[in-house]
Amino acid sequence: xxxxxxxxxxxxxxxxxxxxxxxxxxxxxxxxxxxxxxxxxxxxxxxxxxxxxxxxxxxxxxxxxxxxxxxxxxxxxxxxxxxxxxxxxxxxxxxxxxxxxxxxxxxxxxxxxxxxxxxxxxxxxxxxxxxxxxxxxxxxxxxxxxxxxxxxxxxxxxxxxxxxxxxxxxxxxxxxxxxxxxxxxxxxxxxxxxxxxxxxxxxxxxxxxxxxxxxxxxxxxxxxxxxxxxxxxxxxxxxxxxxxxxxxxxxxxxxxxxxxxxxxxxxxxxxxxxxxxxxxxxxxxxxxxxxxxxxxxxxxxxxxxxxxxxxxxxxxxxxxxxxxxxxxxxxxxxxxxxxxxxxxxxxxxxxxxxxxxxxxxxxxxxxxxxxxxxxxxxxxxxxxxxxxxxxxxxxxxxxxxxxxxxxxxxxxxxxxxxxx
Amino acid sequence: xxxxxxxxxxxxxxxxxxxxxxxxxxxxxxxxxxxxxxxxxxxxxxxxxxxxxxxxxxxxxxxxxxxxxxxxxxxxxxxxxxxxxxxxxxxxxxxxxxxxxxxxxxxxxxxxxxxxxxxxxxxxxxxxxxxxxxxxxxxxxxxxxxxxxxxxxxxxxxxxxxxxxxxxxxxxxxxxxxxxxxxxxxxxxxxxxxxxxxxxxxxxxxxxxxxxxxxxxxxxxxxxxxxxxxxxxxxxxxxxxxxxxxxxxxxxxxxxxxxxxxxxxxxxxxxxxxxxxxxxxxxxxxxxxxxxxxxxxxxxxxxxxxxxxxxxxxxxxxxxxxxxxxxxxxxxxxxxxxxxxxxxx
Numbered sequence: 147x148x149x150x151x152x153x154x155x156x157x158x159x160x161x162x163x164x165x166x167x168x169x170x171x172x173x174x175x176x177x178x179x180x181x182x183x184x185x186x187x188x189x190x191x192x193x194x195x196x197x198x199x200x201x202x203x204x205x206x207x208x209x210x211x212x213x214x215x216x217x218x219x220x221x222x223x224x225x226x227x228x229x230x231x232x233x234x235x236x237x238x239x240x241x242x243x244x245x246x247x248x249x250x251x252x253x254x255x256x257x258x259x260x261x262x263x264x265x266x267x268x269x270x271x272x273x274x275x276x277x278x279x280x281x282x283x284x285x286x287x288x289x290x291x292x293x294x295x296x297x298x299x300x301x302x303x304x305x306x307x308x309x310x311x312x313x314x315x316x317x318x319x320x321x322x323x324x325x326x327x328x329x330x331x332x333x334x335x336x337x338x339x340x341x342x343x344x345x346x347x348x349x350x351x352x353x354x355x356x357x358x359x360x361x362x363x364x365x366x367x368x369x370x371x372x373x374x375x376x377x378x379x380x381x382x383x384x385x386x387x388x389x390x391x392x393x394x395x396x397x398x399x400x401x402x403x404x405x406x407x408x409x410x411x412x413x414x415x416x417x418x419x420x421x422x423x424x425x426x427x428x429x430x431x432x433x434x435x436x437x438x439x440x441x442x443x444x445x446x447x448x449x450x451x452x453x454x455x456x457x458x459x460x461x462x463x464x465x466x467x468x469x470x471x472x473x474x475x476x477x478x479x480x481x482x483x484x485x486x487x488x489x490x491x492x493x494x495x496x497x498x499x500x501x502x503x504x505x506x507x508x509x510x511x512x513x514x515x516x517x518x519x520x521x522x523x524x525x526x527x528x529x530x531x532x533x534x535x536x537x538x539x540x541x542x543x544x545x546x547x548x549x550x551x552x553x554x555x556x557x558x559x560x561x562x563x564x565x566x
Numbered sequence: 567x568x569x570x571x572x573x574x575x576x577x578x579x580x581x582x583x584x585x586x587x588x589x590x591x592x593x594x595x596x597x598x599x600x601x602x603x604x605x606x607x608x609x610x611x612x613x614x615x616x617x618x619x620x621x622x623x624x625x626x627x628x629x630x631x632x633x634x635x636x637x638x639x640x641x642x643x644x645x646x647x648x649x650x651x652x653x654x655x656x657x658x659x660x661x662x663x664x665x666x667x668x669x670x671x672x673x674x675x676x677x678x679x680x681x682x683x684x685x686x687x688x689x690x691x692x693x694x695x696x697x698x699x700x701x702x703x704x705x706x707x708x709x710x711x712x713x714x715x716x717x718x719x720x721x722x723x724x725x726x727x728x729x730x731x732x733x734x735x736x737x738x739x740x741x742x743x744x745x746x747x748x749x750x751x752x753x754x755x756x757x758x759x760x761x762x763x764x765x766x767x768x769x770x771x772x773x774x775x776x777x778x779x780x781x782x783x784x785x786x787x788x789x790x791x792x793x794x795x796x797x798x799x800x801x802x803x804x805x806x807x808x809x810x811x812x813x814x815x816x817x818x819x820x821x822x823x824x825x826x827x828x829x830x831x832x833x834x835x836x837x838x839x840x841x842x843x844x845x846x847x848x849x850x851x852x853x854x855x856x857x858x859x860x861x862x863x864x865x866x867x868x869x870x871x872x873x874x875x876x877x878x879x880x881x882x883x884x885x886x887x888x889x890x891x892x893x894x895x896x897x898x899x900x901x902x903x904x905x906x907x908x909x910x911x
Contacts, residue, residue, distance in 0.1 A: 231872035235863050268667055272642045275835055276869035283838060291835055293673060295664040296645045299652050305683055312676040482649035507612050514646035517608050
């Protein structure tokens with residue numbers, strides 16, 4: 147690609163392929179139904195690799211909920227769920243899914259199919275378990291949940307070890323459960339192949355992220371917000387690896403030619419939390435202030451292999467044990483102390499000027515601790531932070547004007563700091 | 567005696583261990599007369615008001631007798647807020663007990679490990695001995711308390727004991743010296759045995775379920791509106807004493823078994839089994855209706871409500887669901903809904 151072809155202010159060409167790959171994911175789900183093959187709903191954070199390894203086609207309703215939001219259906223679906231008695235204050239992903247199911251929405255609107263079984267875990271939130279309980283009862287399908295102990299700031303190694311053991315034992319139980327429900331056996335060779343693909347996929351994503359350290363940053367949220375979906379819907383398949391490699395190559399070319407995702411990069415930001423899926427264009431507004439988001443813990447979190455104890459050899463030789471360890475140690479569930487440390491390191495490495503923290507009304511586990519995270523970053527490390535109140539899937543909870551005014555003032559603060 | 571504070575939305579902290587270590591268990595309750603001004607600097611206002619209330623009290627300063635805190639895994643709130651307590655509440659000893667969400671054999675094994683870890687840390691920190699003998703003695707004592715509470719609880723359905731009075735008893739049991747508790751409960755039982763039923767013709771008999779309701783004034787408020795809570799399914803209620811711990815088993819295993827097998831709360835999996843618990847109570851106690859109270863932002867209760875509503879409709883039991891803000895002023899705004907329900911039943 148020549149320099150002339152490399153343009154700023156647009157999505158990577160490779161990212162355009164995301165639509166196709168996600169389309170094929172949905173087709174694979176339809177195909178599984180046509181062929182009467184086993185399917186499963188899975189919550190994010192659950193070991194989707196095991197499903198692929200056991201010949202079960204996964205579906206992630208969270209992913210579908212974002213499709214509803216992007217297609218502007220989420221508000222309607224949420225209100226349908228509220229009519230069924232689910233509170234205004236409950237998770238908007240959950241309610242979007244309830245509304246989509248009750249409306250019998252097709253996949254392009256964020257609908258989902260009745261699965262053979264459901265797999266949830268409380269690693270990220272309790273909601274996941276409650277959500278699947280609601281829907282498993284509705285569809286009358288079996289539901290397996292993985293109970294993941296919570297690592298807090300003073301958890302010691304002794305505890306960490308028996309936490310890991312508990313998860314490992316449950317994962318082996320899961321293998322039995324899947325076999326009982328589907329008749330499919332766990333095949334170690336297949337598991338190795340799936341795990342290797344999952345590892346490779348995550349590593350390329352992490353390499354893409356490393357490129358974002360460059361000034362100007364070659365990739366914006368136009369590529370990462372949507373780009374993350376294969377990480378949690380298709381870990382274990384080869385196809386998304388090819389897509390990510392293309393993304394990497396194109397981004398690397400931008401870096402080599404000194405071209406940024408933003409024509410004039412002045413402010414480098416971090417965005418903590420889940421984006422507003424119903425208004426992704428909103429993030430484009432940042433460009434008017436020459437600001438670009440160069441790191442989102444949320445989209446990085448799902449490249450799960452970031453625990454230095456979990457090496458490739460370990461993952462390939464003991465996939466179940468490695469999976470258990472990973473479920474205790476990824477970005478989205480860090481305890482407050484680790485969270486502060488990781489944020490500080492990231493701000494330094496990615497040369498970030500300021501942090502936007504999304505107080506997501508739908509995701510209380512994520513927004514809990516946000517105020518103290520902000521306090522630490524500002525007081526201990528002099529990192530400017532701004533908390534914005536909104537919701538990931540419920541457009542009723544975003545006051546766009548108010549948030550824009552807040553961000554505008556925040557950018558002014560960053561500008562003044564730069565002039566000093 | 568020195569106390570160990572307990573943060574627990576599902577009464578799953580084995581008090582016997584605290585007793586065996588030589589401390590008095592002291593469960594934290596909310597104070598609906600205060601606003602969580604300081605806590606709001608740590609936790610967004612769209613999060614559980616009850617846990618913010620507990621944090622507010624702690625930020626204002628805890629009783630000097632409290633020398634440590636154990637927080638047990640309930641919902642997402644108790645998990646995530648523990649780190650805030652750890653950083654901002656000045657206590658040398660703080661332990662997060664990962665009471666499991668599931669209740670199968672693996673969960674039991676895990677819970678035993680976590681209880682053992684709690685014991686190890688208590689021993690190391692306070693230089694105390696927690697022997698099996700001491701644990702067994704504590705279990706016996708707590709079982710006596712549980713049995714007495716269960717016996718006293720029955721006087722509610724005999725229309726001798728008011729629901730609010732019983733609620734206050736269950737609360738105080740979780741905060742004061744257990745020997746004192748035993749004496750008080752025995753006296754109360756003797757007194758109740760001699761008391762005649764009160765006039766109850768116009769009162770609506772209800773089963774109260776929902777979030778951890780710890781404000782006795784709320785129960786009094788229901789009574790003023792003409793309801794009588796003859797039985798409940800609450801953590802400041804039957805969940806605290808319904809079953810007893812097996813005294814013949816290894817004490818730690820017995821404690822883990824007890825907590826995993828007692829009537830399920832909405833924070834556990836599968837929480838829909840809470841309906842079966844309620845149904846059993848309905849089979850035993852003749853009530854006019856069920857009232858389900860969700861504290862504002864109490865997710866476990868909010869998720870279960872539509873299912874419970876459906877199930878109660880199926881069996882033809884009048885059911886009222888109300889979201890309550892943890893603030894006494896807000897109770898008054900609910901009187902129309904409660905009164906309408908009283909009319910229906």
